[in-house]
Amino acid sequence: MNIYPVYLDYAASTPLDSRVKNKMLDVMNAAHLYANPSSLHIYGQKAKALIDTARLQIASYVGAEASEIIFTSGATESINLAIKGVASLLKRKGHHIITVKTEHKAVLDTCQHLEKIGYRVTYLTPHPTGRIDLDELLHAFSQETILVSVMQVNNETGVIQDLDAIAEATSSRSILLHVDAAQSIGKCKLDVSRTPIDLISFSSHKVYGPKGIGALYLRKKPRVRVEPLLHGGGHELGMRSGTLATHQIVGMGEAFQIAQQDFESDVLHIQQLHDKFLQALRMIRSIQITGDLQHKVPHILNIRFEGLLADALLNELSDVMAVSTGSACQTKEMSSSHVLRAMGLSTEQIKSAIRFSFGRLTTQDDISFVIDKMIKIFTRKS
Template identity: 50%
Template sequence: MKLPIYLDYSATTPVDPRVAEKMMQFLTLDGTFGNPASRSHRFGWQAEEAVDIARNQIAELVGADPREIVFTSGATESDNLAIKGAANFYQKKGKHIITSKTEHKAVLDTCRQLEREGFEVTYLAPQRNGIIDLNELEAAMRDDTILVSIMHVNNEIGVVQDIATIGEMCRARGIIYHVDATQSVGKLPIDLSQLKVDLMSFSGHKIYGPKGIGALYVRRKPRIRIEAQMHGGGHERGMRSGTLPVHQIVGMGEAYRIAKEEMETEMARLRGLRNRLWNGIKDIEEVYLNGDLEQGAPNILNVSFNYVEGESLIMALKDLAVSSGSACTSASLEPSYVLRALGMNDELAHSSIRFSLGRLPLKKRSTTPLIWFVKSIGRLRDLSPTVGNVQAGCGSEQHRMGTSLIGIGIRRIYNGLQRKSNRSL
């Protein structure tokens, strides 16, 4: 069976074969299958050593002390542990939290739960390009503010927040700063020895590691305290109880090791692919870039196509695996809350598509997705009742003229892509 071209790497990534090979050594009797908490025999010692190696590999990628890395089941748990753990531990100092309206649901829903428990949360609206206005952030800070949670890279539109400056602002006010770095780790440089970040969430499966494993960075100097959310054997220095899944931890460590070696080259390659993809579709009429290419991650491109339902476009592009939003909200029929927060109307938000690029080569088939895409937009716009109404005279003269050019523009781009079908993106 012919598989679609995969352009949804922000949802998940395939496990790198080098990672899978490493993980297999920690599953069966022939390998290292022991419990790292079993310190009375060699099986446990070997497992503990493997966990320590992986912890060091993760720390090296992000410039942290290995003792600051706490293993979790994934970034969602890391976000919960960071936000609830810090809020509960420091609530005697204050009960005010600041975050943004475009954070991942793991952050937003955790904050809403804390609101039900008596905390007060300020949700900052971003600017039109998705970047937080730092003057508004500073104005929102109060004497009773104990925590700020602003992500590094947005999972839907790819914009990169200025976490260095935000960290400086928080440190100056004695406020704990948490960063969800799920979409940035291994794709952008992170040096926690220089950043004024106190808590940072990581994932395994967004960086060619296994699902079901993540980590939370918890700063030691100055020491940050969090209240455990899972209780049991006191694993991970009492911050997260539960038997450590050695094979998953080893896989995450290997994925982070590979990312450290290949990140610089991969960043340049992905940025080139993203820019070529945008250049291939930007001349279509009524197309809008969501986010900011200059202040964006190298692998994410989010675009809205007026008069086309994003879900309809995805259905039409059966040979192209893309997304109309984040994987965690894709089952919802509501338009993207991230795009709404940018001030976009529901109709345009519904027409958005997220392309997220990754390691799988596109060389020989790289122009094919663009041809399919442009052709599908033209076909769906021909079927759109909105376009029909405008062309029938239900809109302004200017709108009718703009809409009538859509088909001409799409045909021009489509024909050009056909002529370049043997070239790369």
């Protein structure tokens, strides 16, 4: 049964997969699995065993070891822990960090905070395609550089950065590389045994898992450590104190395992939705695609309807589909996309842009319904 308006905002958040929900319910309904997983008695150890399994499921997706995964409250905390934690631990080595102007606000705001306390941050300007210029990155390196932070997949455009080239540049200079992979899981391959990445931030709710839980990958060989943000118990290798939420972690682990198992079918399904939607739109109106179609994931499609205001168009389509003009993590006061502006778009172009994002539960009928309604609106306007 179709539900309207059609949800096309999967880049902001995904529904909880029924398989994930059932796994979490099993934990919540089981006797004594509420026990603290740090406790040494049998109930605590049973809870810990479930967490160990989830840790392995997450690690497996990126070719890591379970001991390289620590749990957090979400990708935002993971990003803060990675960037602030590295900056604090390596402050005697250097005070320079490199990132990109199109990064998520969790990265940019964290870097701006560090600037206020004496760190120097270089913000790379991407090409109009959304990808960074490797030569610009190489030019930005200095003796003081301790960290590069870059997202694999941009949350507003779906553009994929060349992590292999970036990682080669950082590892050859003994500079740590942090990757924001919130939009990557289930959409892109990521293998730390092949690509030398030092830290990776993960989200659960972007991959059909529960909200309120995330993870951070920390390379073991050589061991990467961070200065903790939270103190009080020394959990998670001493880098993230706090009692672990067993049912949330089990849900995240299951979501990552499903993403790995269903990767090919999910990508094929979403690519078909992407192509159908894009082809239909091009037949009814002149549109512009933001970002490089040759280097992007299919689940995000940023389209500019130049000559129209995106907010006005979305208002007319509010009963038809649920979409966004940009990141869900910005307040209304900050709603003008910093991503599109960094890519060189004008204010008028930015105001005409809508981000459509598809997911596992989006159907061909959903796309047909949305297109049919959009045709009627564009016909009235012509």
